[in-house]
Amino acid sequence: MRRTTAITVACMTAAALTVTACGRGPEGGGGTAGQTGAAVDTGKATGEITVWAMGAEGDNLPKLTADFESANPGVKVKVTAIPWDAAHDKFTTAITAGKTPDVAMVGTTWMGEFASSDAIDPTPAQIDKSAFFEGAQKTTEVNGTSYGIPWYVETRVLFYRTDLAKKAGFDTAPTDWQGLKDMAKAMQTKAGAKWGIGLQAGGEGSWQTLMPFAWSDGADLTKDGGKAYNFDSPQILKAAKYYQSFFTDGISNKAAPATPTTEPDFAKGTVPMFISGPWMMSAVEKVGGPGFKDKYDVAPIPAGTTGSSSFVGGSNFVVFKNTKNRDTAWKFVQWLADPKVQAKWYTISTDLPSVKSAWQDPALASDKKLAVFGKQLETAKAPPSFPTWEQAVKALDTEMEKVTKTGADPAAALKAAQQQADSIGTGQ
Amino acid sequence: MTAQPGTSGSTGPVTPPAATPPGRPDDRSPRGADTGGSRRPAGSSALREGRAAWILAIPFCLLFLAFTAWPVVQSLFMSITDTRSRDLRKPFSVNIIGLDNFTKALSDPLFRKAAANTAYFVLVGMPLTLVMALAAAVALDKGITRFRAAFRLGFYLPVITSIVAVAVVWRFLLQDPGGLINTALGWVGITGPNWLGDPKWSMPSMILMAAWRNFGTAMIIFLAGLQAVPAELHEAAAIDGAGAWKRFRYVTMPLLRPTLLFVMVTTAIGYLQFFEEPFVMTKGGPLNSTISLSYYTYQQFGFGNYALASAMSYLIFVVIAVVTAIQFRLLRERT
Amino acid sequence: MAVDTASRPSGSAPARARTRKPRSGMVGSSQAGRWWLYAILVVAFIAVVAPFVWMVLGSFKSEGELRQVPPTWLPESASLDNYTQLFDKLSFGQFFTNSIIVAVVVTAGNLVFCSMLGYALAMLDFKGKKLIFTAVMTTLMIPGVVTFVPLFVLVANAGLIDTLPGLFLPFLVSPFGVFLMRQFILGLPKDLLDAGRVDGAGELRIFWRIILPLCGPALATLGILTFLGSWNNFLWPLVVAQSEDRYTLPVALALYSTGQNSTNYGLLLAGATVVIVPILVVFLVFQKRFIEGIATTGLK
Structure with missing residues (x-):
């Protein structure tokens, strides 16, 4: 069978090759920059x-x-x-x-x-x-x-338990990076939390938690006039180092599985802070039960040198x-x-x-x-709309996972992510 | 979350192995058919036989050519071009770049990592699944006389449960702390690991899950194969003083060999395309410890790198073909 | 079945094997040994079935309870909410009918066409046989994901998008089914064929009247596996259906249980429980054939 398999495969390949491959014509699609669609008729809609x-x-x-x-x-x-x-x-x-x-x-x-x-x-x-x-x-x-x-x-904004924050000595939400870290630490030492804040330890989509910090510090995900990815800028490096410190200081759990138990941990107070989107309000209230609404609040992402930003x-x-x-x-x-x-x-x-x-x-x-x-x-900011974005940011997610979980050097990790992004290209 | 990347066969590309007791699975040569043909005089009857065979084969061949062979040819072609998702509307206005995609895949460190993970999964998961299945089949076949149907159904339930539900349930089972498995381990004084969060334990979790999901299918096939082992051979061996193990080893196993080969081949094909467990449970993590060849290939399709992903698929195919050939050789029936 | 009697096998080992019912149990094993075995089996049974039981119990829990850590076993306050929500939302009859039609047609097609070719490959001699078998085995080993898009384009060009035939036509035959049927039929005694020929039966008649009735267990296995595969198929019906009228059950269920950023576990588990019922029925109908089939079919 092996021999005949090889022959069959060879035949199929030959057959495929004879189908004329014409090569690429001039690059179509995408169009030139700055297009506007033709005007739409102003009458009533029909059909x-x-x-x-x-x-x-x-x-x-x-x-x-x-x-x-x-x-x-x-x-x-x-x-x-x-x-x-x-x-x-x-x-x-x-x-x-x-x-x-x-x-x-x-x-x-x-x-x-x-x-x-x-x-x-x-x-x-x-x-x-x-x-x-x-x-x-x-x-x-x-x-x-x-x-x-x-x-x-x-x-994405910061979710925090107001009752536990009081216990930890905080009446208001943190407004800068140091404040956030102090509060998370106090949640552990004074309010009985197992982990101060739940941050995604790398893996799919973790850039959505990292980038709010980097953007708050003025990061730009593109360079060369929007012609290339820019993952290893000083702003992202600063954010990555800050992000890593939560894990090295034992404030965040580096071994949380891909599907973390954010809602019950928040309701129980074992992880009284996290960063996420609006859908989490109804989710935590469902798990927390009646009255939980008043036990937590949301706050903007703590500001960096250029103010507060998010994804x-x-x-x-x-x-x-x-x-x-x-x-x-x-x-x-x-x-x-x-x-x-x-x-x-x-x-x-x-x-x-x-x-x-x-x-x-x-x-x-x-x-x-x-x-x-x-x-x-x-x-709040959006990532660049390059066709290869999902693939490129996967490289960043993978490298950030090494940073949070194995303590890899953030500068080297971002450099590696940048190299991969460069070889992938923007696809435009 | 449930997406199964391909479905060219109705049982799906990553559907676990399944089959019935084969006759002589090593029969790769046309020996079986030759016997039928050679016994009769050539001529009109051979002609009649050929015509009948083609009448039987035609419906399959037409459907097969249209819906299986053509897409295969097209995807093979794709693997030697530079097709990306945006080119799919004009599949032939692409450049032929020969084997570049194959060399690119082979030199990709993550692809190699995925290959190593897949090998780990197959080498541990396959024996585990087969042993569980065989043990269950032997026990249900000869060991007990009551509640057979109940055990059979119970062991088969995981096979028919949809993967999305399996994912939810197993996430609760494997949770640390508080998951049911670690709770059970706690009763006997063992501190369970962080199954899905620890890169050392994530792959064992996948293997455990896959064995649980798939051993029922193999068990059913073994059960059918065991029916072909005549009881009087056992009786005769028992009279000769052979113990249970000896009887299993020298009476049951030789007769079960064709079935074993079939189950091994189909399990290997399924496990080498190991995909669903990491897809629904870990997304390949933590630290890429559960990324598999099929999952990595699926991601490349998702990123729109159709040519590269097609090349990866055919690399997986080559591995499967080699493994299948080795199994046929190892388990060839002695004639 | 006159031919059947005439074809009394002269005694190849596998044929003889099929003539006995090995029901006598392990010879010489003591009652104590059996008790021990039952204990192991029961433990294994509990371990294997526990996740399944948890799934069914989970479908009666509230979303809040499902997310509790540590998870609960029995629902704190069991309710049918998930089910009523599911049935309110789904035009259940339509999706169920689509799923059944597709699964039944696909299963029937595989049983008929794959056994036909499987028989030809196993028992008959003809030109092109080697090529067909090689092509079948080759495609069996090719990952399905690679042919998905070309197949979809093909079906689209044939104008089958958003039609029922578009849902089942590509799956009427499978390389897997042919391999399975061929292997099984290879194990049947060749004498059957010769005896049939001596009786003057045509080749097609031999297949229909002698071979097929002996294939009970193989057909049962192929039947349940094909049905299961078709019933749970998700991606193909999703891309082929352009309107909700053509959705199958798994597609419709996914619609309500999974959101952009969250999953409704309660609905998901209820849906998974509902979707399993028809497969259970099929399994229970076929399962006698799985095992007893070999011992009871045909040759006695």
């Missing part, structure tokens, strides 16, 4: 559009689109909900086969890839880009061209190029960015609005914890 949206958003979206349909008689918005699991696979295969919907919700880190596949339509000038949080708007921009809108946002995530809405109903598709997207619609979406989904003025809505303005997120969003 049917298909929309893909993930998870709970996809499940809830029809409640919102009903309003669009009644405002534009004759329009039909057909929503298909897609599980978050493997949603990225679904999009890439759909783009490959040209089977994309008219409009879709997409992850912020997919923009570079989809734009370079020439799959999504540049945003027309009618949509006011300055209405959104700046960091969120940046996630739609690839190579200077904006594709779609930020739909909802999330950002902005969420989801965007895009129009695919091969839509048959471009006008209606963009009108729908524009409608989603309306402050009133954004505020209503918050009441349906608790997703935070990407449009700044929507935060004046009483439903949002009255919540003190939410206000912290709103404030943080004004300075």
